[in-house]
Amino acid sequence: MKMTKTIIAIFLSASVLLFSCSAKDSVVQANINEKFAATPECAGATAAVTDGVATLTGEVKDADCMKMAATTAEGIKGVKSVVNNLTTTPPPPPPAPAVSADNALSQGVTDATKDFPTVKATVNNGEITLTGSIKRSDLKTLMQSLNSLNPTKINNQLTIK
Amino acid sequence: MSALQDKYKVLIDTANASGISNLQVNEQGNVLHVGGDAPDGATKDKLWDIYNKIDPDYRAGDLILDVNVAVSVGSKAKVTTDSTNLNIRKGPGTDQEIVGKAAHDEIVTVQSKTNDQWWLIKTDRGVEGYAYAQYLSPQ
Numbered sequence: 001m002k003m004t005k006t007i008i009a010i011f012l013s014a015s016v017l018l019f020s021c022s023a024k025d026s027v028v029q030a031n032i033n034e035k036f037a038a039t040p041e042c043a044g045a046t047a048a049v050t051d052g053v054a055t056l057t058g059e060v061k062d063a064d065c066m067k068m069a070a071t072t073a074e075g076i077k078g079v080k081s082v083v084n085n086l087t088t089t090p091p092p093p094p095p096a097p098a099v100s101a102d103n104a105l106s107q108g109v110t111d112a113t114k115d116f117p118t119v120k121a122t123v124n125n126g127e128i129t130l131t132g133s134i135k136r137s138d139l140k141t142l143m144q145s146l147n148s149l150n151p152t153k154i155n156n157q158l159t160i161k
Numbered sequence: 162m163s164a165l166q167d168k169y170k171v172l173i174d175t176a177n178a179s180g181i182s183n184l185q186v187n188e189q190g191n192v193l194h195v196g197g198d199a200p201d202g203a204t205k206d207k208l209w210d211i212y213n214k215i216d217p218d219y220r221a222g223d224l225i226l227d228v229n230v231a232v233s234v235g236s237k238a239k240v241t242t243d244s245t246n247l248n249i250r251k252g253p254g255t256d257q258e259i260v261g262k263a264a265h266d267e268i269v270t271v272q273s274k275t276n277d278q279w280w281l282i283k284t285d286r287g288v289e290g291y292a293y294a295q296y297l298s299p300q
Contacts, residue, residue, distance in 0.1 A: 093187065108278055111255045111293065136218075140209055143219050145295045148277040150227045153192045156219050 025049040028078035035072050045069040045086055052080035059087050102126065105149055112145035119158065126152035133159040165193040165223055172211045172226075179204045181228060193224050198231040202298045205230055229277045230299055238282065238297040240267045247297075249290035253279030261288035268300065 032047040032054055042065065044058045054073045060066055066086045073082045106123045113121050119142065120132040128151045134142060139160060146154055165188060166173065176184055176195065181204070184197040199205040205228055212226055213219065232238065240247045246262040253275045263269050263284050272281040272289065280297060283289040 107254060111278060112295070114255045139218060140213070141295060144205075144209065145278070145293075147226045148229055148295075150194070150196070150225060152189060152225075153222055154219070154225065155222050160218055 024078060025051065028052070028054070028076060032073050032076050032079070035076060036069065039068065039072055041065045041068040042072055044089075047073055049079070052078060053083060054079050054081070055083040055085060057085045059089055062088050105151060108149040109146065112142065112149065116142055121146075123151075127155065128153070129155040130158050133161055136160050163188060165191070169193055169195070169212075169215060169224060172208060172215065172224075175211055176208060176228070179207065181208075182231065191223060194227065195224065196227040199228050200231065202230050227277075229294075232271050232274055232280070232299045234271060234273055236271050237268050237300040238271050238280070239300055240265055240269065240292075240296060241298045242296045247292050249282065249284070249288055249292050251290060253291045255293075257291065260290040261286075263288075263292065269297070271297070271299070 026049070029047055029049040032049065036042040036045050036047065042060065044060045045056055045065075046058045047054045047056050049055075054076075056069055056073060060069060066084060066088060069086060070082050070084045073079055102123050102125065105126065105128070109121045109123055109128055113119050116134055116138060118133045119130060122129045122131075128146055128149075130142075130146075139158070143154070143156075162170070166186065173186055173195065176197065180200045181197040182200075184195075186193070186195050188194070199208070208226060208228055212224065216224065240263045242265050244265050246264055247267075248259045249261040249263060250257040251260050252258075261284065263282070267284065269282040269284050269292070272283050274280050274294075275291065278294055279291045280294050281289070282292045282297070
């Protein structure tokens with residue numbers, strides 16, 4: 001009989017403990033999310049709290065925002081530790097490189113090939129096509145000049161001597 | 162990562178690691194464009210050596226390596242022609258009148274950078290005009 005009472009007592013206290021713990025977690029969780037809502041850098045972040053451990057998920061602007069959200073969560077009373085599962089929004093792709101108009105490109109190609117009379121170059125629709133021949137030791141110099149004109153493509157059909 | 166970025170991964174990684182500023186990597190119609198400003202000529206050459214290793218003699222036509230050496234106004238540059246003099250012209254183009262010459266290995270002053278092809282230079286003898294940047298190495 002005494003044994004049964006003890007068991008019941010243990011169960012009761014355990015359930016009270018569990019209940020109080022989860023109740024506290026939900027308060028802590030609400031506090032963190034409230035703070036997030038008031039911090040523009042933390043937009044996109046959400047916290048879930050279990051046993052005092054705050055797990056952060058969602059997508060924020062950048063790495064600084066990730067740090068900011070974690071620091072904010074750590075500062076809330078009742079948070080034992082923070083698991084930072086936040087991700088950042090990838091930056092937009094850089095703008096496509098400007099491709100020189102054929103006229104300017106042709107002028108640039110004429111300048112670049114001037115010192116290589118055995119090289120024939122044509123320009124069409126932003127593409128440079130090379131025919132003729134060149135010494136291997138000159139190839140890099142020519143290619144560097146042509147690449148710095150930023151054409152869409154270089155078709156290298158040169159015979160290399 | 163795309164197949165092209167994978168093919169030129171070593172090049173892109175090296176560009177990232179060697180202080181290329183304004184580095185841009187993007188793809189257009191199966192051609193990878195890698196652009197940016199190299200801190201010096203040696204860094205640019207290193208990237209070109211890697212390019213040649215990945216694509217011997219630059220045959221594949223799938224990369225534009227538009228990396229140029231950053232140069233500041235008033236800095237010195239060396240004439241790095243094979244052995245000949247470098248023409249100094251009235252304007253930025255080979256159709257422009259030749260106003261003077263700079264000798265092979267001569268040190269000149271960069272007055273301004275018209276574009277990646279033509280720089281306005283001045284020699285120690287006072288000749289000022291445009292020279293082809295490919296044959297100038299910032300010091």
